[in-house]
Each structure stands twice: as C-alpha cells, then as structure tokens.
Amino acid sequence: MNLKYDVVIVGGGVAGISCAYNCAKKKLRTLLVEKENYLGGDVTGALVVPVMKNNNSNINCDFYNVLVNYAKKFDSQITYSDGNTGWFNPILIKNVFDQMLKNVGADILFESVPVNFKKNENFIEKVNFSFEALSLPIVSKYFVDATGNAELSKLLNCEFWSDTQMTQPPSLRxxxxxxxxxxxxxxxxxxxxxxxxxxxxxxxxxxxxxxxxxxxxxxxxxxxxxxxxxxxxxxxxxxxxxxxxxxxxxxxxxxxxxxxxxxxxxxxxxxxxxxxxxxxxxxxxxxxxxxxxxxxxxxxxxxxxxxAPKIGKRETKRVKCKYDYTINDLLEQKQFDNPALVSDYPVDIHSDKKDGSTLHKVCSYMLPIESLKSKDYENLYIIGKIAGTDFKSQAALRVQSSCMSMGEAVAKDIFQNC
Ligand SMILES: Cc1cc2nc3c(=O)[nH]c(=O)nc-3n(C[C@H](O)[C@H](O)[C@H](O)COP(=O)(O)OP(=O)(O)OC[C@H]3O[C@@H](n4cnc5c(N)ncnc54)[C@H](O)[C@@H]3O)c2cc1C
Known part of the structure; x- marks a missing residue:
C-alpha cells in the first residue's frame, strides 16, 4: 500500500480537524491521522468545554460556524447568555466531528502514529505511520503537526522553544x-x-x-x-x-x-x-x-x-517557526500582512501555587501565518497549542477558537501553494 495525499494532518484535536475540514472542502486530497479512535483531542478526551469566547473580529472562523450548526443538529450545542455559541457536549461532539469530515471527503486514519520518515534536504517526502502491525508509508505534498505535543516535529528533529518559565498544572476533568x-x-x-x-x-x-x-x-x-x-x-x-x-x-x-x-x-x-x-x-x-x-x-x-480518559495539558512543547511570536508582539498589538487569527483572549497562566496564577486582560492581537510555518522544513506546518509562540503568548493563544482559526489559515495557505 502506497498512499498519496496533498496534505496529511497528524493530530485530530480542534486545530487538526479544522485544517482537515478546510483542506478537504477545497478538494485537496486530505488525510487526518489520529492516535486515538475518536476526534476532538482535549475537547473530547480531556472533556474541555466550553469554547472560551473570543472577540467578534476574529478571522478564519468558517469551520467554527459550521461546527456550531452541525452540533445544533446533534443536540450538542447551546448559545449561552453572553452570546457564546461554543457550549458543546464533549461526548456527542465526537460524532459531529466524524460527520463533518466525512461530508467534505477527508480520509481519517485512527489508531495510527508517525514512526519514521524520509526527507530530501528540507522537504519531507514520506512519513511512515503504524497501524496495528502494519507500517503505512504515506507520501504528501504537505504535512501538518497538530498533535498537541509536537510528536511529528519531535520525530523530524525540529527545533523547539526553550523559554518555559514555570510548570502549569494539567487538569483532570x-x-x-x-x-x-x-x-x-x-x-x-x-x-x-x-x-x-x-x-x-x-x-x-x-x-x-x-x-x-x-x-x-x-x-x-x-x-x-x-x-x-x-x-x-x-x-x-x-x-x-x-x-x-x-x-x-x-x-x-x-x-x-x-x-x-x-x-x-x-x-x-x-x-x-x-x-x-x-x-x-x-x-x-x-x-x-x-x-x-x-x-x-x-x-x-x-x-x-x-x-476524562486523558489529562488536559495546558503547557506543551512549542515548535520554532519562521516567525518567533512573543508576548511583546501580543501586548503591542503588532500588525501582520498575513494574520491567521485575531483574538482578545487574556494571557491565562495557571500555577499550582496559591496566588501564583495570573489572568492578564489584553486588547485585540494578531498571530501571523509565519508562526505556523516550520523553520526546519518547507512543507511542514505547526498548528494548535504547539505553534511557534513563546510561553506567555501561548497562554493566550491556546484556546479552542484560536486553534481552529490556525487550522483554517493553514488550509488556505496550502491551497494557494498547491
Ligand atoms: C485543562 C484545560 C482546560 C482548558 N479550558 C479551555 C476552555 O475552557 N475553553 C477553551 O477554549 N480552551 C480551553 N483550553 C485550551 C484548549 O482546549 C486546548 O489548548 C486546545 O483544545 C488544543 O487543541 P489542539 O488541536 O492544539 O491539541 P489537542 O486537543 O491536544 O489535540 C491533539 C490531537 O493529536 C493527537 N495525537 C497526539 N500525538 C499523536 C501522534 N503521535 N499521532 C497521531 N495523533 C496524535 C491527540 O490524540 C489529540 O487528539 C483548556 C486546555 C486545558 C488543557
């Protein structure tokens, strides 16, 4: 078996699902690989609901809006009193994600992880995935790491940020x-x-x-x-x-x-x-x-x-990308030519020490697409909570609405280049 795609997304959390949905909708041959047998990542595995409300000027929200409509049909969404449409049911939404992706023609490969790869200089040619006892060599024009802990980037020996300032405790919901x-x-x-x-x-x-x-x-x-x-x-x-x-x-x-x-x-x-x-x-x-x-x-x-079957990890490895996005960019509201998202979610740092947590309110900020493009490989994108951001800005950018916008922005970028 030698499988060929335009784009292979590894990791079926909200960032990966959004990317796969938008790629497949644009008729790109799309594969989403997930190590569990369900989609949703933190939402379904760690029971993380609801979506934290973002400002109304966010961009790349098509996936989110379609998700809300699908979830309504599956009795798994309400709109809360503050207008937040992201109150989802973390169990039923597994089915919603499946149906959304199948309806746009994306292939899904469950219970698989990347195990080795072949590259040509700074291009990834092929990644081998394990499924049961099988080894599946998959060729693709583009690869996306959406694993929530940079598992694909680790395999590819990518460079990581080393600025972690403290350990934020995970939660068991x-x-x-x-x-x-x-x-x-x-x-x-x-x-x-x-x-x-x-x-x-x-x-x-x-x-x-x-x-x-x-x-x-x-x-x-x-x-x-x-x-x-x-x-x-x-x-x-x-x-x-x-x-x-x-x-x-x-x-x-x-x-x-x-x-x-x-x-x-x-x-x-x-x-x-x-x-x-x-x-x-x-x-x-x-x-x-x-x-x-x-x-x-x-x-x-x-x-x-x-x-929850999985613990919810706020803090993750973060991959070095073409643009190092820092807390100064966020606080100074730096403008970019190609923004992937616009948000005003605060810098939300959790500590396991009394009076150690901080929630710093901020004005509207942008994340550029360059912070989602790997520094090490020309055909590798990095999305979700592992994107190319420093410790403090990740504490604002990891919320679900931002992760979904990252996936959508990358799908558009891939489509333009394909
Ligand atoms: C405790 C907690 C509370 C939070 N509260 C909120 C909240 O209330 N509202 C909000 O909006 N946000 C909240 N967040 C943030 C948000 O939920 C997450 O940051 C976001 O869902 C992460 O999405 P992701 O797609 O980047 O990664 P994940 O959701 O982690 O998805 C990664 C996926 O990749 C898969 N994977 C991992 N390794 C491999 C591999 N080797 N091969 C194939 N697949 C692999 C995983 O199984 C998973 O499905 C919270 C986070 C935590 C941890």
Missing part, C-alpha cells in the same frame, strides 16, 4: 450527573447575588449555569466559606480547592462539567511521580464530589458519570 439544577441555580443566585463569578441562564425549561472558586486571595469568592468549612472538617484537602469551576453541558440534562482538579506535582521529567499525581487527582475527584454532595444544594442525589 470530570462530569457529575443527577444534579437538581433548579436547586443549585437558586442556591448560587442567593449566595452570589452580585454575580461575582456566577451566571445562570434559563433556556426554555432547561437551566444552564457556571460558577467558580479558587484558593487565590485576589477575589471575593461566594463559595469560599463552604470550601473553608470542608477543608476544616477534613472532607477536602487544601490542594483540592486550588481551582474549582463548573459548567452545565449542552444536551445533558442535570449534568455539570468540572474544570478541576488541578493535578498537583505533575512533573513531565519524572514519569512515576507524574503517574502518582494522576492517581492522586482521581482521588481528589472523589473528595470534590463528596464535598458538593454534602455541602452544595442540588447535588444530594448526584453521581460521577464520567472521568
């Missing part, structure tokens, strides 16, 4: 079902009447809501007394309350998605310690669940219905 949302919404509206961080929204007969609490002291958290009591009574460990955020889920009545716990002491250079940290995070989920069940109205008859 989970879902609790059987929640009485009426009772929870009433409670939250009562304790957080000035709407410090709580929002509640009634769509027809369905309640949607969101609230948060962290152990950082920079904000007056309405839930603080409940967390403090639970720590005092030994129901929660102090670190369990480092970060707590909940959202209801489109198409899942009476369910709440938890954007926590933060995984403490995850050290990517120490595999056994990291595995112990994941085990401890799963234990933390049980403590957080017991806390909400016993301290927060609405959770009395609830149960844990899902624990």
């Amino acid at each position: 989970f879902i609790v079902s059987g929640v009485d949302l009426e009772s929870l919404a009433n409670f939250l509206e009562e304790i957080d009447s000035d709407k410090n961080v709580t929002t509640t929204y009634r769509i027809d007969s369905q309640i949607h809501l969101s609230t948060a609490y962290t152990w950082d002291t920079n904000k007056k958290w309405a839930l603080a007394p409940y967390f403090e009591k639970a720590v005092k009574e030994g129901v929660l460990k102090d670190t369990d309350r480092a970060y707590f955020q909940i959202f209801t889920i489109a198409g899942m009545a009476n369910s709440v998605a938890f954007n926590c716990p933060r995984i403490q002491n995850y050290d990517k250079n120490n595999p056994i310690e990291s595995s112990n940290a994941i085990i401890e995070a799963r234990a933390s989920i049980y403590r957080i669940y017991n806390f909400v069940k016993n301290y927060i109205p609405g959770f009395e008859n609830s149960y844990i219905s899902n624990i």
Whole structure:
C-alpha cells in the first residue's frame, strides 16, 4: 500500500480537524491521522468545554460556524447568555466531528502514529505511520503537526522553544450527573447575588449555569466559606480547592462539567511521580464530589458519570517557526500582512501555587501565518497549542477558537501553494 495525499494532518484535536475540514472542502486530497479512535483531542478526551469566547473580529472562523450548526443538529450545542455559541457536549461532539469530515471527503486514519520518515534536504517526502502491525508509508505534498505535543516535529528533529518559565498544572476533568439544577441555580443566585463569578441562564425549561472558586486571595469568592468549612472538617484537602469551576453541558440534562482538579506535582521529567499525581487527582475527584454532595444544594442525589480518559495539558512543547511570536508582539498589538487569527483572549497562566496564577486582560492581537510555518522544513506546518509562540503568548493563544482559526489559515495557505 502506497498512499498519496496533498496534505496529511497528524493530530485530530480542534486545530487538526479544522485544517482537515478546510483542506478537504477545497478538494485537496486530505488525510487526518489520529492516535486515538475518536476526534476532538482535549475537547473530547480531556472533556474541555466550553469554547472560551473570543472577540467578534476574529478571522478564519468558517469551520467554527459550521461546527456550531452541525452540533445544533446533534443536540450538542447551546448559545449561552453572553452570546457564546461554543457550549458543546464533549461526548456527542465526537460524532459531529466524524460527520463533518466525512461530508467534505477527508480520509481519517485512527489508531495510527508517525514512526519514521524520509526527507530530501528540507522537504519531507514520506512519513511512515503504524497501524496495528502494519507500517503505512504515506507520501504528501504537505504535512501538518497538530498533535498537541509536537510528536511529528519531535520525530523530524525540529527545533523547539526553550523559554518555559514555570510548570502549569494539567487538569483532570470530570462530569457529575443527577444534579437538581433548579436547586443549585437558586442556591448560587442567593449566595452570589452580585454575580461575582456566577451566571445562570434559563433556556426554555432547561437551566444552564457556571460558577467558580479558587484558593487565590485576589477575589471575593461566594463559595469560599463552604470550601473553608470542608477543608476544616477534613472532607477536602487544601490542594483540592486550588481551582474549582463548573459548567452545565449542552444536551445533558442535570449534568455539570468540572474544570478541576488541578493535578498537583505533575512533573513531565519524572514519569512515576507524574503517574502518582494522576492517581492522586482521581482521588481528589472523589473528595470534590463528596464535598458538593454534602455541602452544595442540588447535588444530594448526584453521581460521577464520567472521568476524562486523558489529562488536559495546558503547557506543551512549542515548535520554532519562521516567525518567533512573543508576548511583546501580543501586548503591542503588532500588525501582520498575513494574520491567521485575531483574538482578545487574556494571557491565562495557571500555577499550582496559591496566588501564583495570573489572568492578564489584553486588547485585540494578531498571530501571523509565519508562526505556523516550520523553520526546519518547507512543507511542514505547526498548528494548535504547539505553534511557534513563546510561553506567555501561548497562554493566550491556546484556546479552542484560536486553534481552529490556525487550522483554517493553514488550509488556505496550502491551497494557494498547491
Ligand atoms: C485543562 C484545560 C482546560 C482548558 N479550558 C479551555 C476552555 O475552557 N475553553 C477553551 O477554549 N480552551 C480551553 N483550553 C485550551 C484548549 O482546549 C486546548 O489548548 C486546545 O483544545 C488544543 O487543541 P489542539 O488541536 O492544539 O491539541 P489537542 O486537543 O491536544 O489535540 C491533539 C490531537 O493529536 C493527537 N495525537 C497526539 N500525538 C499523536 C501522534 N503521535 N499521532 C497521531 N495523533 C496524535 C491527540 O490524540 C489529540 O487528539 C483548556 C486546555 C486545558 C488543557
């Protein structure tokens, strides 16, 4: 078997799916390779919902807009009270991604990873992928690394950024079902009447809501007394309350998605310690669940219905590209001739230390297409959270809407060059 494509995208997270969708729509022979047997990456594997709202002047949003319409048909999308259309269902959306790609004629290769390659100077000629016991040599004009951890670029011996300033903790997200949302919404509206961080929204007969609490002291958290009591009574460990955020889920009545716990002491250079940290995070989920069940109205008859199969890693390897995009470009709102996206999402740096996290609000900024073109290979693009950006600007650019725009911008660039 010798397979030939115009473009091969490795990694089926939102960046890779958007790129594959837009390439195939332009009639390029397109293959999306994914190591799991489902698409969505962090969205479906790490249960990361909703899409963080971007400003209205973003570009390269065709994929996102079509996704919203598809998801609506599959009962897996709602538009929240602030106009955010990206409240998706992280389970049902797997099917949405499949259908979108099949409808535009993209090939998908699940359960495969790149294992070796052939190059001619700074052009990649062929990549071999493993599938079960098979080795699949695949020839393509262009390759795209959308693996969320630069796995293709590692194989290709590309150059990486080395400016990581701190370790941002990953999270292990989970879902609790059987929640009485009426009772929870009433409670939250009562304790957080000035709407410090709580929002509640009634769509027809369905309640949607969101609230948060962290152990950082920079904000007056309405839930603080409940967390403090639970720590005092030994129901929660102090670190369990480092970060707590909940959202209801489109198409899942009476369910709440938890954007926590933060995984403490995850050290990517120490595999056994990291595995112990994941085990401890799963234990933390049980403590957080017991806390909400016993301290927060609405959770009395609830149960844990899902624990994410994958941990959500905010921080990743980042690949050196033709333009080194830095936090100064972002803060100075530097203008570029070929922007891939426009965003105003803040610089969102998570820390596992108390008062160590920062959320720095910024004005509208652009990322140039050159920060998505590999420095080492002429026919390699880098998209998603591994793009050619420094540590701090990645903390703003990694949100899903930006990753999708990167994929779309690269598809346009490939189409122009093909
Ligand atoms: C805990 C957490 C919370 C977040 N919260 C939000 C939020 O609320 N809203 C928001 O908009 N953004 C949020 N983000 C950011 C956002 O979700 C991610 O940055 C974004 O989804 C990353 O998309 P991606 O396509 O770059 O990578 P990924 O989603 O990581 O996708 C990469 C894909 O590549 C596959 N892959 C990996 N290695 C290989 C290989 N060797 N071969 C083939 N395939 C491979 C993986 O299986 C995966 O499917 C959050 C991130 C985290 C981690």
